[in-house]
Amino acid sequence: xxxxxxxxxxxxxxxxxxxxxxxxxxxTLFNHFIELAVPFLIFLGRRLCLVHGILQILFQVxxxxxxxxSFLNWLTIVPSIACFDDAALGFLFSSKEQxxxxxxxxxxxxxxxxxxxxxxxxxYIRKGVNLSFGVLIAFLSIPVVINLLSSRQVMNTSFxxxxxxxxxxxxxxxxKDRTEVIIxxxxxxxxxxxxxxxxEYEFKCKPGDxxxxxxxxxxxxxxxDWLMWFAAFQTYEQNEWIIHLAGKLLANEKEVLSLIAFxxxxxxxxxxxxxxxxxRYKFSRPGGNHARDGKWWIRKRIGPYFPPVHLExxxxxxxxxxxxQPKQDG
Numbered sequence: 641x642x643x644x645x646x647x648x649x650x651x652x653x654x655x656x657x658x659x660x661x662x663x664x665x666x667x668t669l670f671n672h673f674i675e676l677a678v679p680f681l682i683f684l685g686r687r688l689c690l691v692h693g694i695l696q697i698l699f700q701v702x703x704x705x706x707x708x709x710s711f712l713n714w715l716t717i718v719p720s721i722a723c724f725d726d727a728a729l730g731f732l733f734s735s736k737e738q739x740x741x742x743x744x745x746x747x748x749x750x751x752x753x754x755x756x757x758x759x760x761x762x763x764y765i766r767k768g769v770n771l772s773f774g775v776l777i778a779f780l781s782i783p784v785v786i787n788l789l790s791s792r793q794v795m796n797t798s799f800x801x802x803x804x805x806x807x808x809x810x811x812x813x814x815x816k817d818r819t820e821v822i823i824x825x826x827x828x829x830x831x832x833x834x835x836x837x838x839x840e841y842e843f844k845c846k847p848g849d850x851x852x853x854x855x856x857x858x859x860x861x862x863x864x865d866w867l868m869w870f871a872a873f874q875t876y877e878q879n880e881w882i883i884h885l886a887g888k889l890l891a892n893e894k895e896v897l898s899l900i901a902f903x904x905x906x907x908x909x910x911x912x913x914x915x916x917x918x919x920r921y922k923f924s925r926p927g928g929n930h931a932r933d934g935k936w937w938i939r940k941r942i943g944p945y946f947p948p949v950h951l952e953x954x955x956x957x958x959x960x961x962x963x964x965q966p967k968q969d970g
Contacts, residue, residue: 643707780799783799823840886914
């Protein structure tokens with residue numbers, strides 16, 4: 641389980657992150673067992689196929705509980721449902737006469753007695769199409785498998801214009817420390833004035849306010865909060881969109897502010913300057929001094945993430961990228 645370093649932790653992440661060392665060792669071993677050994681059970685008969693489905697769904701449910709990983713784990717549950725046949729899922733359906741369950745049992749009994757209708761032309765066409773698609777997928781999978789076995793594996797890449805078979809991974813790696821970009825604004829004329837008051841924007845779910853409890857939103861997905869996690873362990877030059885965001889905040893654009901939980905300049909004039917500050921975050925210790933003060937997080941400033949910017953200074957930056965200039969909404 642990812643704990644504090646995942647994109648958007650939830651309240652359970654807080655306690656799982658602070659679990660004893662033996663628990664983390666166990667979950668690592670369990671993770672490897674589920675991902676490396678359990679998939680082969682699907683080929684070893686009905687009973688082990690059912691075990692595979694149960695373990696995979698259990699694993700995904702644990703991941704869903706451990707953090708806000710959007711809809712990824714919910715989607716992963718879907719193919720595991722195919723491990724359960726009619727006999728396993730029969731209890732979900734009514735046993736009334738002429739019900740769905742009764743009709744399926746009647747069809748199965750007919751097949752067992754050899755009462756099968758001759759295949760029609762459409763069935764042969766469908767089989768031919770299915771076989772053709774199978775061959776196509778196998779052929780297109782060759783570069784994907786080669787990439788999988790390569791020491792220079794590439795993630796989230798398509799190898800053909802059809803984009804049918806691709807490499808995909810939510811995270812190439814997970815950092816050991818959590819860093820955050822905290823966006824701040826000020827109405828001061830001089831951003832370098834020590835007396836300037838910088839006020840923080842609060843996002844809907846990502847860590848910011850130390851006293852705010854981690855949110856619980858899965859399977860919903862706050863894309864901006866997710867992207868801010870990626871930006872935090874890169875530079876703003878690698879994430880130019882964050883300067884675009886700063887420009888929109890300088891203009892108090894309603895569309896962008898709708899993605900923000902707290903705008904410190906609501907009902908006031910837009911900020912003159914916006915900057916990004918870089919912090920290292922970690923969970924407070926349950927029962928510790930910070931936790932008793934109501935803090936879920938502890939943070940330490942690393943330094944500036946991007947320098948103070950203002951609307952006039954961003955004009956050329958926006959023009960060079962053919963971005964529309966921010967328009968002040970008030």
